[in-house]
Amino acid sequence: DAKTTQPTSMDCAEGRAANLPCNHSTISGNEYVYWYRQIHSQGPQYIIHGLKNNETNEMASLIITEDRKSSTLILPHATLRDTAVYYCIVRVPPNNAGNMLTFGGGTRLMVKP
Amino acid sequence: NAGVTQTPKFRILKIGQSMTLQCTQDMNHNYMYWYRQDPGMGLKLIYYSVGAGITDKGEVPNGYNVSRSTTEDFPLRLELAAPSQTSVYFCASSYPSTGGSTDTQYFGPGTRLTVL
Numbered sequence: 001d002a003k004t005t006q007p008t009s010m011d012c013a014e015g016r017a018a019n020l021p022c023n024h025s026t027i028s029g030n031e032y033v034y035w036y037r038q039i040h041s042q043g044p045q046y047i048i049h050g051l052k053n054n055e056t057n058e059m060a061s062l063i064i065t066e067d068r069k070s071s072t073l074i075l076p077h078a079t080l081r082d083t084a085v086y087y088c089i090v091r092v093p094p095n096n097a098g099n100m101l102t103f104g105g106g107t108r109l110m111v112k113p
Numbered sequence: 114n115a116g117v118t119q120t121p122k123f124r125i126l127k128i129g130q131s132m133t134l135q136c137t138q139d140m141n142h143n144y145m146y147w148y149r150q151d152p153g154m155g156l157k158l159i160y161y162s163v164g165a166g167i168t169d170k171g172e173v174p175n176g177y178n179v180s181r182s183t184t185e186d187f188p189l190r191l192e193l194a195a196p197s198q199t200s201v202y203f204c205a206s207s208y209p210s211t212g213g214s215t216d217t218q219y220f221g222p223g224t225r226l227t228v229l
Contacts, residue, residue: 036218043117043203043220044156087155101218102172103148103155 004088009108012082018075020107022088025069031092033064034101035073037084044087044103047073078111085109115139117221119204125227126194134189134224136204144207145187146171146218147179149200156203162187194228201225 005023012018024033034049048055048062050071055062061074075082087106120135138145143164148156148171158171162181176198178190187206191198207218 041223043205043223044218045220046217101146101156101158103157105155 004090004104006086006088006104006107008105009110011110011112012075012078014080014111014113015077018078018082018109018111020073020075020086020088020109021070022073023070024088024090027068027090028092031090033062033068033071034089034091035060035062036087036089036101036103037082038087038106039081039084047086078109080111080113083109083111117204117206117219119202119221119224121224122222123225125229126191127229128194128196130194131190131192132194132226134191134202134204134226136187136189136221137185138187138204138206138219139185140206140208140219141184142206142208142219143184145181146205146207147177147187147189148203148205149173149198150203150223151200159189159202191226196228199226199228 032049032051035047036044037047038044048057048060050062050064052064064071085106085108087103089101117138146161147159149159150156157173159173159177160171160179162168165181165184168179168181181187202224204221205218
């Protein structure tokens with residue numbers, strides 16, 4: 001699986017959009033970009049994933065650059081409850097060997113009042 | 114649906130003791146996983162299972178054993194606890210769709226283990 005690079009920490013004002021970047025310059029053509037987050041002391045939570053098109057769901061939007069070497073997770077109206085560590089993960093689809101996720105250090109997002 | 118449940122929530126062990134961390138899921142997922150998370154670090158995969166009777170090693174399997182006799186349960190066994198195993202342990206499960214892109218993993222609340 002391709003490695004990812006994320007900023008260690010970011011701040012965001014409550015109610016504003018939070019834009020979390022991720023670099024994955026060695027991504028392969030069949031690798032997806034996944035985002036998970038981990039709120040303090042809880043298990044990780046799936047947010048969104050994509051291959052090359054931009055994606056949106058009830059939680060967030062995912063913007064993937066045309067060359068797929070980087071992406072941005074957007075939380076459109078951040079709340080205090082969005083304070084968490086956000087993990088960008090790049091991996092191939094599952095096969096019979098399982099769906100392993102490789103977590104790096106992630107970005108610690110602090111949403112401030 | 115309770116999702117993924119883990120017991121116990123907290124445990125303190127002495128060096129050399131053994132214990133089993135329990136994990137149960139009620140979503141009929143084929144795949145189950147055990148991760149550990151050391152303070153301030155990301156998660157590392159210990160073992161995983163793609164179905165009942167089938168298990169395989171992940172990134173950090175040493176010092177642990179698993180079994181998968183049913184679809185629902187995936188216990189993690191520590192035989193001789195060591196201080197290096199002090200960590201938070203997360204169990205997860207998933208059901209990969211055909212086509213492979215929507216294999217969301219659902220995580221349990223974790224077990225905080227301290228080995229003294």
